[in-house]
Amino acid sequence: MTHSVVVFAFDGVRLMDVSAPLEVFTTAGGGYTVCVCTPDGRDVTTSAGLRIGADVAAAEVRRADTLVVPGAADVDGFLRTVGTVGQVAALAAVSGRVAAVCTGAFALADAGLLNGRRATTHWEHADALARRYPDVAVTPDAIYVQDGPVFTSAGVTAGIDVCLALVEQDRGAEEARRVARDLVVFLQRPGGQSQFSAASRTPPTRHPLVRPLLDAVVADPAADHSLRAMARRAGVSTRHLTRLFREQTGTSPAGFVEGVRLEAARILLEAGAGVTRAAARSGIGSDESLRRAFARHFGVTPSAYAARFRGTAVGEGGYASTLTSSSVITPSTMRNERNWKGPASSLSAVETRT
Known part of the structure; x- marks a missing residue:
């Protein structure tokens, strides 16, 4: 059976947030049909200035097995754009599962799709997501989080991680490994976002002591x-x-x-x-x-x-x-490293709840 994947693109979208999921699912090949939908069916321009062609308008999508919502370079600007959050909600309503890449989590949260759920986003925006949507349990260090049929992931390249997880869920670990090898990436990278972020910046206090x-x-x-x-x-x-x-x-x-x-x-x-x-x-x-x-x-x-x-x-x-x-x-080479007594990969890197 074919599995339909719809990637929602819009003006100002992060280029890799769109291209990474497309690469994973098209590399997985047979069994997946992948299309790009845009708010009005017209081409859009990414934050990098590259134009992306549209296959279909958002209103024309009748059913999707997987909806992927990429992130915007200007989150506030995207959320202020009339109708876009409503389109995300409408697309999610006809999708079997939903995956957000990077700041795409804000669109899901604004549409009410993350209420009462655990989620993550780019480490730089995690605090803002938690403050803005108190009903969302934000896990700031996770590479991706699954809570039921809703997936959220960290910044940019984490779109590859979460989509590999979706392929593994659909087609099994061996197919996911094959795709990861083809793309020369980790099937499940060790560690969480702390290794990529500047976690120990000096706090801005002016206390004299x-x-x-x-x-x-x-x-x-x-x-x-x-x-x-x-x-x-x-x-x-x-x-x-x-x-x-x-x-x-x-x-x-x-x-x-x-x-x-x-x-x-x-x-x-x-x-x-x-x-x-x-x-x-x-x-x-x-x-x-x-x-x-x-x-x-x-x-x-x-x-x-x-x-x-x-x-x-x-x-x-x-x-x-x-x-x-x-x-x-x-993870296997890490386990074999001399004196290494820790886990093969950080348990905080991926969190799931079905």
């Missing part, structure tokens, strides 16, 4: 920033300092220090430092401490992270020397 401490930690992460040492520098008790940190930053002194040190370790690894050097210079200490911190926060080992995000310097012969097709990191 807390601000100098924050600046000191950022300036030299490897220095002594124990609770006792910081309280002594601020001239207050450890209990009072902990309370001030909670009020001004939303976290504990230890939590802030660990976040800054993890950020420093990530930067060092991306710059080419080894695990031992990154652990020492960031202030985290030992290799094992760094591995445990990465497993807890990012769901990957430091060396796996470095292999994926280190700069792709070109080596002899003109080939990129950092990561090749024979050295792609997979």
Whole structure:
């Protein structure tokens, strides 16, 4: 039986939010019919300036097995466009399941499709989604979330992840693996969005006691920033300092220090430092401490992270020397890495509820 996939495109849509689902389902081939629908059946222009041809107008769609709603570069502008949210709701009403890519989650939420459901979106917009739609349980670190027939995913390339999950649901794991191999991507990437976002930015407090401490930690992460040492520098008790940190930053002194040190370790690894050097210079200490911190926060080992995000310097012969097709990191290779005791992939990367 054929499975119909409708991708809703509109002016200002993110190009990859449209192209990624199209690539996955067309690569899966037989069994899928894929079309692009637009608000009025006319071509649309993406945020990148590329025109996308329309197969059908939204009002002409009578039935779809899967509806994909991409994200807009200008979320507020999209939501203000007369009729578009209503069109998303109407399309969802004739679809068996719905998947949003990136900020497409805002369109689903505005249409009431996420009320009482768990959802995710691009890490940069997760807080705004939660504030704007309090009936939605936002999971900010997930790559994608399934809650019944509704799927939401993180930014841009996460459209590939969620559509591979849909292919696996329809055609089985082997077909999803075949598509992933063809596209040279993870079938299920390890870790959540924390590994891609700048999670430990300095909070914007101007408190006369807390601000100098924050600046000191950022300036030299490897220095002594124990609770006792910081309280002594601020001239207050450890209990009072902990309370001030909670009020001004939303976290504990230890939590802030660990976040800054993890950020420093990530930067060092991306710059080419080894695990031992990154652990020492960031202030985290030992290799094992760094591995445990990465497993807890990012769901990957430091060396796996470095292999994926280190700069792709070109080596002899003109080939990129950092990561090749024979050295792609997979959950199985992570499990076999020396001293790795964490899970094969972060449980926070994917959340489902049928």
